[in-house]
Amino acid sequence: MDDLGLLALRLAVAAIVIWVSTLLSSFCSKALICILDSYKLKHIPGPPNNSLLLGNTAMKSRPDRHRLFTEWAHEYGPVSRRRIMFQHFIQVTDPAIIAEAVRSRELDKKPLAGGGINNFASPKGHYNLLSSPSNERWKAVSPKGNLSLLTSPSNKRWKAVRKAVATAFSTANMRAQFPNIRTACAQLVDVLKTVSADDVVDMDSALCRESLDVIGMVGFGQDLGATRSLASSDESGQAMEATAAAMLEADRRITDPLRMRKFWRKDVKEGKAATLCFHGVMLGLLAGMRRERPAETSIAAHLLDIKDPDTGKPLEDARLLPEISILFMAGFETTGHTAAWTLFSVSQNPKVEAKIVEELKSNGLLATPEKSSPRPIEWDDIPKLTYLNAVIKESMRMYPAGGVATFRTPKGTKDVVLGGGRVVVPPGVGLHMPITAVHHSKDLWEDPEDFKPERFFEDGAEDAKGLDQVNGRTPVRFMPFSMGGRDCVGQTLAKLNLATTLAQLYGNFSFRLADEMGGPEGVKAAECTSITLSCSKGMKMHAVPRVPS
Numbered sequence: 001m002d003d004l005g006l007l008a009l010r011l012a013v014a015a016i017v018i019w020v021s022t023l024l025s026s027f028c029s030k031a032l033i034c035i036l037d038s039y040k041l042k043h044i045p046g047p048p049n050n051s052l053l054l055g056n057t058a059m060k061s062r063p064d065r066h067r068l069f070t071e072w073a074h075e076y077g078p079v080s081r082r083r084i085m086f087q088h089f090i091q092v093t094d095p096a097i098i099a100e101a102v103r104s105r106e107l108d109k110k111p112l113a114g115g116g117i118n119n120f121a122s123p124k125g126h127y128n129l130l131s132s133p134s135n136e137r138w139k140a141v142s143p144k145g146n147l148s149l150l151t152s153p154s155n156k157r158w159k160a161v162r163k164a165v166a167t168a169f170s171t172a173n174m175r176a177q178f179p180n181i182r183t184a185c186a187q188l189v190d191v192l193k194t195v196s197a198d199d200v201v202d203m204d205s206a207l208c209r210e211s212l213d214v215i216g217m218v219g220f221g222q223d224l225g226a227t228r229s230l231a232s233s234d235e236s237g238q239a240m241e242a243t244a245a246a247m248l249e250a251d252r253r254i255t256d257p258l259r260m261r262k263f264w265r266k267d268v269k270e271g272k273a274a275t276l277c278f279h280g281v282m283l284g285l286l287a288g289m290r291r292e293r294p295a296e297t298s299i300a301a302h303l304l305d306i307k308d309p310d311t312g313k314p315l316e317d318a319r320l321l322p323e324i325s326i327l328f329m330a331g332f333e334t335t336g337h338t339a340a341w342t343l344f345s346v347s348q349n350p351k352v353e354a355k356i357v358e359e360l361k362s363n364g365l366l367a368t369p370e371k372s373s374p375r376p377i378e379w380d381d382i383p384k385l386t387y388l389n390a391v392i393k394e395s396m397r398m399y400p401a402g403g404v405a406t407f408r409t410p411k412g413t414k415d416v417v418l419g420g421g422r423v424v425v426p427p428g429v430g431l432h433m434p435i436t437a438v439h440h441s442k443d444l445w446e447d448p449e450d451f452k453p454e455r456f457f458e459d460g461a462e463d464a465k466g467l468d469q470v471n472g473r474t475p476v477r478f479m480p481f482s483m484g485g486r487d488c489v490g491q492t493l494a495k496l497n498l499a500t501t502l503a504q505l506y507g508n509f510s511f512r513l514a515d516e517m518g519g520p521e522g523v524k525a526a527e528c529t530s531i532t533l534s535c536s537k538g539m540k541m542h543a544v545p546r547v548p549s
């Protein structure tokens with residue numbers, strides 16, 4: 001070997017040594033912090049580790065992990081702990097501590113799922129409304145899913161985006177956009193009218209499509225055609241396929257942080273392609289917004305008016321894209337699955353369906369032999385449908401689509417004390433407040449596994465009774481949209497869409513669970529938490545017309 005070769009070899013060996021020692025020192029410092037945290041949290045009960053190194057990491061791949069959090073709450077109480085590799089979590093299901101935590105200025109949203117979510121939302125992997133912490137400079141996520149140093153103060157931008165989007169979802173804007181919601185729902189009714197009662201329809205997929213179209217129309221003034229493509233297999237359906245496939249890929253990246261490194265695998269390549277296709281659909285929407293200014297009441301108009309706090313100029317395309325994408329991601333499956341869980345729950349409770357029918361009939365919204373198409377639903381009808389609204393609440397209690405949210409972590413370097421010392425969260429430790437476990441708590445709800453919409457007619461039905469007030473408010477036990485400054489910004493649209501869609505569906509059809517679902521046991525066994533809670537078999541049903549044609 002000549003001198004040059006020898007030098008190259010030495011340099012290569014030195015690079016490897018530096019790389020390995022950097023890895024080792026990072027591993028050792030993480031392990032040390034983890035051991036210290038273990039010591040600090042040792043008094044908190046929790047499930048035994050599945051393995052010394054990995055802790056309880058195995059739970060991440062369990063599709064029923066929402067149920068697991070509930071079981072842990074029953075077994076270890078309202079405050080428990082677990083470890084995912086080097087990361088400790090404190091699980092809290094006590095409503096008073098949750099109420100304090102979600103409003104605490106010392107805690108911030110934990111950017112847990114950053115890589116998967118951020119790379120789903122844009123090719124540059126920028127933070128967005130859902131994934132960004134509110135108050136802190138944090139680390140930005142590079143396109144490859146690696147953590148790299150922060151490039152801009154995302155906190156200021158988060159505040160500007162949240163304010164604009166919250167205004168877009170105001171009641172006044174939703175009222176102005178109501179005809180669009182009704183049109184998207186009516187498209188679904190029309191599609192179902194073309195199907196025979198003997199045919200099986202995946203109502204979960206159909207309702208996700210409808211929710212996607214609602215966001216497209218209400219938010220961006222564009223019909224993405226996801227619902228229509230159920231009837232005609234035209235290309236417009238690609239919006240739905242692209243969004244669903246990209247979300248699946250995001251979930252896979254969240255559960256497997258090393259996924260992006262497995263570039264040789266076919267499913268990883270397909271996932272990347274799906275994400276690219278989704279970005280293409282979103283870029284198409286963005287181009288449309290730039291070409292022609294959408295209605296002032298739309299989300300798009302509000303996004304275009306945001307001034308970047310760093311530059312004082314409107315947000316660039318690279319910053320708008322993740323915000324647009326995240327609205328679809330956060331809004332379409334959550335709403336679609338919730339509607340599908342409602343159809344399932346009602347199909348198992350004929351008395352509940354009879355009461356919905358009665359309510360729709362008394363409001364002129366039911367198909368009858370005399371009038372086979374009921375009158376179109378109006379904005380003023382929504383608050384009158386009190387029973388249907390209680391049914392929707394009860395299905396969100398039993399099947400909260402975002403049921404594995406909410407996470408926080410100390411934003412500073414000091415321990416955060418909650419509940420008068422009942423919980424002490426050390427810096428770096430995650431505080432997890434799983435909504436499903438709160439909604440299924442035997443301490444908070446009578447017969448939590450029974451579907452009883454009537455419970456929402458009781459006085460203070462949403463309150464956690466018997467608990468002391470926190471900051472002058474009674475803590476709540478019903479929180480499908482989370483709480484505090486990081487609650488669901490799109491909940492007005494979600495509630496409106498659910499009530500409008502379900503009223504129009506039940507006004508025209510009754511829904512029966514298809515045999516292939518294996519009855520309620522089959523549905524329960526297939527409950528699946530990926531980013532949202534759904535049934536892994538879809539929700540195959542027969543749509544039986546109220547008035548046979």
Ligand code: HEM
Nearest residue numbers: 130330331334335338401402405406481482488489490494
């Ligand atoms: C039934 C339907 C829905 C449910 C159950 C739901 C639930 C939730 C929950 C639990 C969170 C908190 C997540 C967390 O803590 O990480 C959240 C946040 C969010 N939701 Fe929804 N959501 C629904 C519909 C929608 C819709 C229709 C949109 C918009 C089109 C939307 C947009 C968002 C956004 C942008 C956030 C992040 C807000 C922030 O962090 O500031 N959601 N949602």
